[in-house]
Amino acid sequence: MLKKIDHLGIAVHSIAEARNFYESVLGLSCEKEEEVVSQKVRTAFFVLGETHIELLEPTSDDSPIAKFLASRGEGLHHVAYRSDNIDEQLQQAKKEGCKLIHEAPISGAGGKQVAFLHPKSSHGVLTEFCSGGKQ
Ligand code: ZN
Numbered sequence: 001m002l003k004k005i006d007h008l009g010i011a012v013h014s015i016a017e018a019r020n021f022y023e024s025v026l027g028l029s030c031e032k033e034e035e036v037v038s039q040k041v042r043t044a045f046f047v048l049g050e051t052h053i054e055l056l057e058p059t060s061d062d063s064p065i066a067k068f069l070a071s072r073g074e075g076l077h078h079v080a081y082r083s084d085n086i087d088e089q090l091q092q093a094k095k096e097g098c099k100l101i102h103e104a105p106i107s108g109a110g111g112k113q114v115a116f117l118h119p120k121s122s123h124g125v126l127t128e129f130c131s132g133g134k135q
Contacts, residue, residue, distance in 0.1 A: 002089070006082035006130050007045070007052035011068050011075060015044045015057045018074075022046045022053060034109050041065050043109045054080070054109070078116070080128035086115050089129045093117055110134055 012018040015033065022028045028046040035042045040063035046053040056077055058066035068077060083089045086105045094100060099118035108114035112133035119126045 001084055002129075003082045003084060005051050006080040006128075007054045008076065009054045009056055009078040009080060009126075009128070011056050011065050011072075011077040013057065013069060013074060015042060015055050018055055018057075019044060022055070028053065032110070035059060036109050038107065039064065045110070076125075078126035078128050080114070080130050083129045083131050086113055086129045086131050090115055093121075098122065105129075105131070108133075 010018075019030060023030065023046075026046075028048055031045045031047050031052070033042065033044045037059075040058060040060040042057045042059055044055045044057075046055070056065045058064075058069065060066065065077070090100060090103065090105075098121035100115070100121075101118050102115040105113035105115045108130060110133040112130045114128055114130045117127040117129075
């Protein structure tokens with residue numbers, strides 16, 4: 001079952017350049033920065049009540065985020081829903097005919113388990129399920 005929006009993922013060219021907007025204009029504070037080597041991405045999490053804004057910066061030209069930036073530019077990259085059971089969530093999505101990017105959860109930032117649905121199956125919004133880690 002889904003519990004809440006865990007975070008919104010936003011693709012940026014440079015966290016160093018983008019963070020000023022989130023800190024100085026919106027007044028949010030950065031909880032942590034972390035590189036996720038398997039995803040070829042650097043992340044920065046900004047706290048907003050019960051949810052977070054996750055900035056995503058590519059660490060390599062063949063990073064999925066680099067491809068996203070090249071085709072769509074900076075902007076909303078994914079919506080992440082916190083689930084109490086990702087496997088069940090994935091099975092349900094598959095049963096309903098959704099294309100999955102991950103058949104099983106993988107390790108994401110912050111010690112979370114994450115899995116993505118293909119945006120073609122979710123009306124243009126890349127959809128992430130996550131569980132574990134710090135809420
Ligand atoms: Zn995410």
